[in-house]
Amino acid sequence: MKGFRRHTIMVLSLSIILLLLWTYPISSAEKAPYKIGVNLGLTGPYAEVCKTLKMAMVMEVERINARGGVNGHPLELVIEDNGFDLGRAAANMTKFARDKEILVVVGPFEDNFQATTRAIAERDGIINIIFCPSNPMVRALKQRWSFNIAQSDILVSQKLVDLCLARGYKKVLVFPGNWPLAQSLAEYLKRFGEEKGIKVIISKETHKPGDIDMTPQLIKLKPTIEAEKVDALYASTGGPAGPIICKNMRTLGITIPVLGTHAFGFGFYIKLGGEAMEGVEFPAGKPVVPYQLDKDDTVRPMIIAFDQRMKARYKVGADQLSGHSYDVIWLLHNALERCKGKVTRAKLRDALENTKEFKGCTGVYNYSSTDHDGLSKKDLVFIRIQGQRFVRVKFPKFE
Amino acid sequence: MVERIRREFRKRDLCYLGALLLLPLIWPDPHLHHLLVLAGIYAILALGLSLFLGYAGQISLGHAAFFGIGAYTTAILTTRYSVPTFVAFWASAATAAVIAYLIGRPILKLKGYFLALATLGFGEIFLVMVRESRSLTGGVSGIFGIPWFSLAGFSFDTYLKQYYLIWGVLLGLLLFAKNLVRSKVGRASLAVATSEDAASTVGIKVAQVKVGVFVVSAAFAGFAGSLFACVMSTASPEAFGLSLSILIVMMVIVGGMGNLYGPIVAAIFLTWLLDILGGYQEYSLPIYGVILILLLIFFPEGIGTRLGIRLMYLISYRGRKKKREEVQL
Numbered sequence: 001m002k003g004f005r006r007h008t009i010m011v012l013s014l015s016i017i018l019l020l021l022w023t024y025p026i027s028s029a030e031k032a033p034y035k036i037g038v039n040l041g042l043t044g045p046y047a048e049v050c051k052t053l054k055m056a057m058v059m060e061v062e063r064i065n066a067r068g069g070v071n072g073h074p075l076e077l078v079i080e081d082n083g084f085d086l087g088r089a090a091a092n093m094t095k096f097a098r099d100k101e102i103l104v105v106v107g108p109f110e111d112n113f114q115a116t117t118r119a120i121a122e123r124d125g126i127i128n129i130i131f132c133p134s135n136p137m138v139r140a141l142k143q144r145w146s147f148n149i150a151q152s153d154i155l156v157s158q159k160l161v162d163l164c165l166a167r168g169y170k171k172v173l174v175f176p177g178n179w180p181l182a183q184s185l186a187e188y189l190k191r192f193g194e195e196k197g198i199k200v201i202i203s204k205e206t207h208k209p210g211d212i213d214m215t216p217q218l219i220k221l222k223p224t225i226e227a228e229k230v231d232a233l234y235a236s237t238g239g240p241a242g243p244i245i246c247k248n249m250r251t252l253g254i255t256i257p258v259l260g261t262h263a264f265g266f267g268f269y270i271k272l273g274g275e276a277m278e279g280v281e282f283p284a285g286k287p288v289v290p291y292q293l294d295k296d297d298t299v300r301p302m303i304i305a306f307d308q309r310m311k312a313r314y315k316v317g318a319d320q321l322s323g324h325s326y327d328v329i330w331l332l333h334n335a336l337e338r339c340k341g342k343v344t345r346a347k348l349r350d351a352l353e354n355t356k357e358f359k360g361c362t363g364v365y366n367y368s369s370t371d372h373d374g375l376s377k378k379d380l381v382f383i384r385i386q387g388q389r390f391v392r393v394k395f396p397k398f399e
Numbered sequence: 400m401v402e403r404i405r406r407e408f409r410k411r412d413l414c415y416l417g418a419l420l421l422l423p424l425i426w427p428d429p430h431l432h433h434l435l436v437l438a439g440i441y442a443i444l445a446l447g448l449s450l451f452l453g454y455a456g457q458i459s460l461g462h463a464a465f466f467g468i469g470a471y472t473t474a475i476l477t478t479r480y481s482v483p484t485f486v487a488f489w490a491s492a493a494t495a496a497v498i499a500y501l502i503g504r505p506i507l508k509l510k511g512y513f514l515a516l517a518t519l520g521f522g523e524i525f526l527v528m529v530r531e532s533r534s535l536t537g538g539v540s541g542i543f544g545i546p547w548f549s550l551a552g553f554s555f556d557t558y559l560k561q562y563y564l565i566w567g568v569l570l571g572l573l574l575f576a577k578n579l580v581r582s583k584v585g586r587a588s589l590a591v592a593t594s595e596d597a598a599s600t601v602g603i604k605v606a607q608v609k610v611g612v613f614v615v616s617a618a619f620a621g622f623a624g625s626l627f628a629c630v631m632s633t634a635s636p637e638a639f640g641l642s643l644s645i646l647i648v649m650m651v652i653v654g655g656m657g658n659l660y661g662p663i664v665a666a667i668f669l670t671w672l673l674d675i676l677g678g679y680q681e682y683s684l685p686i687y688g689v690i691l692i693l694l695l696i697f698f699p700e701g702i703g704t705r706l707g708i709r710l711m712y713l714i715s716y717r718g719r720k721k722k723r724e725e726v727q728l
Contacts, residue, residue: 043684051681080677083684086638087437090631091674094433094558112635115543119632124429178530180540 031069033076034336034343036061036329037096039107039117044084045209049321050109053131054079056325057106059313064329070336073343075329082108089113090120097124103348104129106328111180121145127349129331131324132181147352147372149324149331150362151285151380153181156262157188159283159380160234163259164198166382166395167281169231171199172259173224175217175245176236178206185261186236201228209239214248225254232256238263243273250276257281262380265320270388281393283380285362287323292392293381302326303361323361331365334358416570423562432558436630438670439565440623445650445662446569446576447619452648453656454580455612456592457507458515460644461522465495465617467529467639469624474542474634475535484548488625495621496614503613507606510595522644529636541635548629555629565626569663572619576659579615588612592657653694655701664703 038057040050057077065074078096082089089108096105097120104127108117114130121128121143128146164172172193176186190200201224205217225233233256235245242264249258260282270277286293290303306326307318318326335351336343355374358365363379382393423432448462469491476482476490506517529536536542548555548564555564579585587608590598599605628634650669654661672690676683694702 042681047681054680079680081680081683082677083673084637085642085673086631086633086635087441087670088673088677091430091434091437091670092677094430095674095677098428098430110637112539112541112633112637115541115633115635116631178539183539 031071031073032101033074034070034332035076035078035099035102036332037092037099037102037105038077038079039082039089039092039096039105040079040109041084041089042079042081046084046109050107052319052321053107053109053325055314056310056318056322057329059309060326060329063309064333070333073336075333078102082110082113084110086113086116090116093117093120093128094124097121097126103127103343103345104332107131118143118146126345127352129328131328143372145349147367148374149327150320151262151375152373153184153188155375155377155380156283157185157192158377159382160189160259160261161192161196161198162377162395162398163281163283163382164193164232165196166398167232167257169198169257171201171228171230172232172234173221173228173230174200174202174234174236175214175221176202176206177238177241178208181238181263182206182236182261186234189234189236200234201230207237207241207245209241211241212244214241214245215252218245218248218252218254222252222254225256230256232259234259235264236261240268240272243269243277246273246276246280262320264385265383265390267317267319270385270390274388277385278388280385282383284383285320285323286379286381287318287320287361288383288390289381289392290318299359299361299363302359306361318361320362327360327362327365330360331355331358419566423559427559429558432562434670434674435667436558436561436565438667439562439569440627440630441647441650441670442663442666443565443569443572443623443626444620444647445654445666446572446659447616447623448647449651449654449656449659449662450576450579450588450619451612451616452651453658453661454585454592455588455609457609457613458511458648459518459613459616460515460641460648461518461520461525462616462620462647463639463641463643464522464525465499465620466624466627466643466647467525467634467636468495468498468617469621470628470634470639471529471536471542471624472621473625473628474545477546478542478544484546484625484629485550488548488622491625492618492621495624496618499614499617500610503610503617504606507609507613519641519644522639522641526636526640529639537635539636541633543633545628545632545634547632548626561630565630568622568626572622573659573663580659584608584611589657649691653691653698653702655698655704658701658704661701661703665701668702 038054040054041047042050042054061075061077064070069075080092080095082092093105096102105121106129108114109131117128122145126145130146130148132150172189174186174189176182186202190202193200203221205220207214207217224230233249235242235258237245238261242260246258258280260280262282262284264280264282265284265288286299287303290300290307293300293303303318303323310316310318310322331352335348335355338351339347353367353369355365355367363375365374367374382395382399384391384393423435444462444466448459451457451459472491472494473484473487476487477484502521506514509517530539555561587598587603590603591605591608595605650665651662653669654663654665672687676687679686
C-alpha cells in the first residue's frame, strides 16, 4: 500500500512537471510572434530620418519582448528598405501583404509613396500605418485599413495661427519648400489664417530640400517684406533648409521674426543655424521639450522615460520622430492586447480603430471609424529657440 | 501569320515565351507577379533606351522624363477627362513621341557628353514643369486614383492579369524592335553608331535616323509610363527623377548594349536583386553597388549577351563536372 502511494505521488509529480514544462513555453515568449512589417527608405535622401524611426521601434519591441510580449506572443519587426523608390515601396508592401503572418505594415515615411501603399493595403486587406501623412490628397482618401501617426498639417497650421494671434502678427509671408508637406502647410496657414483675419502671402519663390543657399530667393522676397510691412516670415520647410533660411535672412539684414514648422523641433537645427536661430518660434510635438511639460501632463512621464531609454541605449534623446516610433509600437501593443482569440488582420484593424485615450509620446490618440488621425491640437506646444535651446512658450488664451 | 511568328522567333525564343507564360501559373505568388509586373515595365523602358543607346550609339540621361510624360498623360486623361485607359495608353506614347521629336531636332545635333548633359537637363526641366503646373499635374503632390488598365470592359485588376498585359505589350514591342533593327532604319542606325561621318558619306541621313530612333525610344517609354501609372494608381514627380534614368541606363549596360534581350534580362535581374536586398536594410545600397561593379567587371558585354550560350555552358559544365566525378570514382 505504501509502495502504491509512493508510486502514485511520483506519477502525479512527474505529470505536473511535464504539464508545467509543456505549458511554460505557451505562457511565455514561445508563442508565435506577431509580425510587423516595416517599409522604410533606409537608403536614399531620408535615410537618417528613417534610421531614427527604426532604432526607436527596435528598442521598444525589445522592451516589450523582455516583458513577455503581448499575451505571451513576442513582437517581431520584419524590416525592408525601399531605397526611396516608389516601385520598391510597392513591392515591399505586396511582399508583406503576401505573408499572412504579418499583421500590419508601418511606413513608408515618404509622402508620395503613401497613396500607392494605401491602395495596396485596401486591396489586400492589411493595416498600413503611415508616419507623416501630409499630402492633402492622400489624407482625403477615406480608407479602412490606413491609420496615421503624427500631427497632421491641418493641426500644425491651426496651432501656428494661434501663435500668430498670440504674437499679434497681422501679415505673414510664407516661403515654402517645393514638396507636398511644405506646400500643404503653407496653404492651410493661408486658409486658417485668413479665417482669423491674418493676411497670409504665399511666395512664388520656393526652395528644394537640398538647396544650400536661399539668398537668391530671399533677395527677391526682401522688397515684398519691406513694401508689405510683413510681421513675420514663415519658413514652411524641413531638414537643413530651415537653418539655412534663417542664416541667409540674418546675412541679408532681414530682421523680422521667423516662424517655423514642427520640423524645426530637432537639435540639429540649432547646431546648423547657431545664433541665427535665436528667437525662431514654432508649434511642435511634446517630445521636443519633455522636461518642460506641465507636471500634470498625462504624456509627460512616458516621454521622459522614453527619453532616458533612448539616451541610455543610443546616446541621443527622444525627439518627435522617435516619439512616432514609440507611438506606433505601443498603439499596436495596446490594440493587440484588446484582440480576443486568434489575432487576425481584421481583428487588429477593428481594435486599432477602437483605440480611445491612448497616451503616446506625440499625444493622446482617439481613433474612430471616421477619424484615423487620432490626435488633436492640444497635443502640440509652442516652442521658442532661446539661448541655443528649445524653450516652451505659453500664451494664456491659447494654451 | 504562324509562319511569320515562326520566322521571328526561333525555338529558343519560344522556350522563353513558354516559360514566361507558365511561370506565374506554376508559382502563384502575388508578390512574384507584382515584381514581374515592375520588371516588365522597366524592360519596356530599357528596350526603348537600348534602341537609342545600343543601336544608335547615343546617350540619354533623361528617359525618365518620357516615362513621366507617359504616366502623366494617362493620369490626366483618365482622372480629369475620364478617357478610357486603352486610349490614354496610346495617347501617352504619342505625347512622348511628339515631345521627343520636338526636342530631338535641336539636341540630337550634340554628341557624347554634351548630349548626355542636354538630356539630363531635359529631365530636370520636366520635373520643374510638373512641380510648377499644379492645376494640371497636381504639383508636388501628384495625381492619385488612376484607374486600372481596362480593355472592352475587362479590367486588369490583379497582379496576374497585369503580368499578362505588361508582358504581352513587351512581347509586341520586342517583335517591333526586332523588325526595326533588321530594317533599313535599323541598319542605318548601326552605321551611325559606328561612325556618323562614315554613315553620312554613304548617304545615310544621320540626323533623321537619330531623331527617328529617339522618337521610337520615347514612345516605348510613354507606353511604359502609362502602364506604370495604372499599376501604381499614382503619378508623382519623385518617381521620374534622375535615379530612374540612371537605373534604366544601368539595365541597358548590365544587360548588354546592341542586344534586345539583354535589357529584358537585366530588368528582371535588377528588379529581383533590389527586392532581395531590401531585407539588408541600410546595407542594401553598398551591396547593390558592389554587385553592379562585379557584373561590369566579369560581364563587360552584358549578362543578356549570348544568353543561350551561357545557359548551355552552365548546363554542359554541370554535365562535365558530373562526368569528371564519375571518372574519378
